[in-house]
Amino acid sequence: MTLSRTHILALLTLYAIILGLRILVEVVGPLGPITGQLLTLLAFYIALGQAFNIFLGMTGYVDFGYVAFMALGMYGMASGVVRAYEAGLPGYYGIVFGLIQTITLTSLLALIVGGIALRLRGAYFAIATISVNEGLRYLVEGLDIWEGSRGLIVSGPLIRLFGSEGFSLLATIISDIMVFSVALLALVISIVFLNTRIGYALKAIREDEDAARVMGVNTTMYKVLAFTTSGILGGLLGAAWSFKVASIYPPDAFNILYTIEAIILVMLGGAGTLAGPIVSGTLYGSLKYFLAGILPGFQLLVFAPILVAVIVVAPEGIVGALRAYIPATRRFIA
Amino acid sequence: MADITSILPYYIISGLLVGSIYGLATIGLTLIFGVLRVVNVGHGAYIMIGMYVTFWLFTLYSLNPFITLIPAFLVGLALGMLLFYVALKRLLRAPELSTLISTFGFGVILEELAKVLWGADYRGFVYSLGSLYFQGIPLPLVRVWPAVIALGLVIALYVLLYRTRLGVAVRAVTQDPEGAMVCGVDVERVYFLTVALGIGLTTASGALLAIYFQQGINPYIGHLYTLRAFVIAVLGGLGSPIGAFIGGLIVGVIEQASVPLFTMLGAPNPFGLSVFLTFTLILVILLLRPQGLLGR
């Protein structure tokens, strides 16, 4: 699909609504039950879906180890800050160093895994990536890298570097800005990809990789490009989130549930659609958030059947179904 | 610790025993994948159900745990049918990945139902048959028999797949669904029976795991086995049941025997590294032989 100006405008409007709400909440306080952190959680899910969509949605490959990028992002940022603290450097150095580490680590992982494992197809690729993720986790634990299983605690160093106020600012406003930026960046990159030859190449790969190769598409290059982009965005999201969770434990950081969440976000909205992650991220995040209060202890029992029902009724995802059944929406929903 | 290496054979036997059950626990996953091209992300939930069936029938009615294998298998069959009709049938022609969500959701439903019905308690029972001695170290019979039964079930499955009409149909659909349909195979029926059989074997393996470990049964215990099953399935070759069994044996032996080896090498955290080794091995095998050990 090619994106018209209307499509892009509609996407940016959707995004702007959430961002606008976030800013509004920051200024006037929570609107009913809608708090700033809820909106940031939604943005987190949107960013996760959008970033993963660049790879999964566009190429059709399932990266079951996607969470490894987030984990490396978290570790990259957190260890950067901790190192700066230990070396007695000002905190800003730590954050810059953390960002550099995040990008280096995630792109390195993406290039290595992408270069090697992307030769595999379908479920083989999926499980190879699981192995990478679990392998990394047990390597961190087994060899005591980044404090190993004790967990890398970043709140202490942050408080000492930036003071209590500074830490609060980092854990809320600044990391919120980062989360929203990653979401926007992922959206913009998706738009750019789709509107250039990259999008065509990726679509060709998704529909029929062998045919694409025969037609002269450098499939490996495009796959690795999508994989790396998606991975770095995941890493940046992890880096932003590390300020919020303030501590990183291998079993949490490499928890495969994040990958499954990312898959749900992409598929629920509609793989390959750009509005999909925005819709599904909002839906998924708010369902969890509100059910947590309405039915504490039973929300998954309500949530899971909804998930199954939606996907059984609309296997092409919410946005996919909208486009399929209400043709008029195709003009502005991408 | 020289005397530890001398008991390496014990580790290997122990690895083969546990591996045999791991293998059975993976066969359902690989069978369903082979025939339907569906990765059952909620695989562990069915293992958990099997464990609970054994646990409850043993604690409430003092049924011999080995007999509970039959009800566990039947419950699995029924759950498999339910899974097929609710979550898979309509999605067979849908985008490939949508089944990831429906199977995941179905697994979560089972886990949460188990939590509501039976509570989040960690449960267990004690059932003992005495021990064999191997190298002077006890080898409890409650670990030997489940492994033998798992082997028996795998042989039965082999006979079913290679000696019956149904088996021929299943294999035909695995290789070429459209071709099979042209030849008059009722593909949907094969799909249906495969899912039922696959889940049935999974719950049966859950029952065997319950007899093997007996402790720590809770609604979320399946998670421990889902990942392992994925790995074993790929090791053996996705879609190959016999490969999965052999993969299980290999993973079992690695898990057990690499601990003393890493200890000898002086690693700070040998157990953690042995898991790392398992996953690294998978990567290496995937790269050298992407179709797995016994894959086509």
Add this chain to the structure above:
Amino acid sequence: MVERSWLILGGIVVILLILVGIGYYTTRPPEVTPTTPASTPTGTPTQTPMEVRTPTPTETIAPPVAVPDRIVIGFTLPLSGAFSKEGQLALKGALAAVKWVNEVYGGVKIGGKRVPIEIKYYDDESKRDLVISLYERLITVDKVHFLVGTYTSTLVMAAAPVAEKYGMVFVNWGGASDLINKQGYKYVVTTWTQASRYMAPVLDLISSLDPTAKRVALIWKSDEFNRIVMEGVRSRAQTLGFTIVYDKSFPIGTLDFTPLLVELAVVKPDIIVTGTHFADGLAITKQLADMGVNAKLIAVNVAPSVPDYYKSLGALAEGIVFPSEWEPGVWWGPDYAKKLGVEFFGPTPQEFHVMFLAMHGEEPTEYSASLANAIILLVKAIEVAQSLDQKAVREAFSKLDIVTFFGRFKIDPETGFQIGHQSVIGQWQDGRKVIIWPPDIATGKPYYPVLTWEEKKAGRRAIP
């Protein structure tokens, strides 16, 4: 044909599940005491309303402006997901504490008025991402007056920054990691014994029992909690002159300990100390028995303090030693307070025990007691501060040196680290948990050396 078999098998599964489920409910033995009303099944706090409100107490005096008509305490709990067991146990404790404060005590004494408390809670699914937004919801939307923590260090670590941002007092009753209070948070107050001091008293116990038992083996899960626990045990071992002859970890998610236990059978230590949680604590005990690994004393972390442990292991649990923050039978009562020369506040341990039994039909556990204690301490701190101002209440916590049913409370004023409370050591003896350490509150004598697995299988009980 397919349809029919599907119906039949569907029928079978329904019948079997009903059989198992109903059988469970009907054959369940009454929980602990017959004096209690119909007990709710374990692990299903379905019937509990989300908010517990009570009618305003009778003795109302003209209210000053600043005092609200109820004080709301907010928290999240892992009611589903990996820590749901602990979360559900804790919730029962919170309900008991609210009942005590409102109905027995009569409400918080503030501004010459008695104000009832109310709790507001959400299920955080054992997920850190949800913890963050739910705590903010408690603070900004529900406008709760005070916060208490959630269960387990990883979740507490995610919640604490939110509380700090809004300058809310955060009473941590469920995060045992020492590191929580080393971060420089100003508003985090920890109420229970933290990991490094949790299990070390086991070694004091052995020193007092048998000066010849010196060879200690440590097997522990490599998670942050057990790691810090073991660091504590190791340093105590050094002080007391023990030799650590075996010290190995296993990764999270291990249920098969055979490789380590085989090595242990070769090493033959005097004392085995395991660092575990529930599932692995159960599994490791069973496998020690399977492998016939005997020692003079076996201490297992976390799992044995929950009654399920004995239920699922039966006689194999006899003689197993465990640490606990609190146990029914640990009567840190007014006497203890008098001995220390400090004030006693809240229900006496016996009172709490009886009330809890009546409410929930089961014995309280350390999780139930710890959350209940956090709420009771918060009430005390509010009374001392005579204010709902967060800073004032935090100050009050710093000054408190007090005994509750849970034991002593005294924090390091700067970090909020708990220094007053101490864990106890219990032992399963003839199907009962007996407190054997520290000696001043012990309810029985230790059984030492413990029975071998063979003796236990032959039916011998650990009766000293």
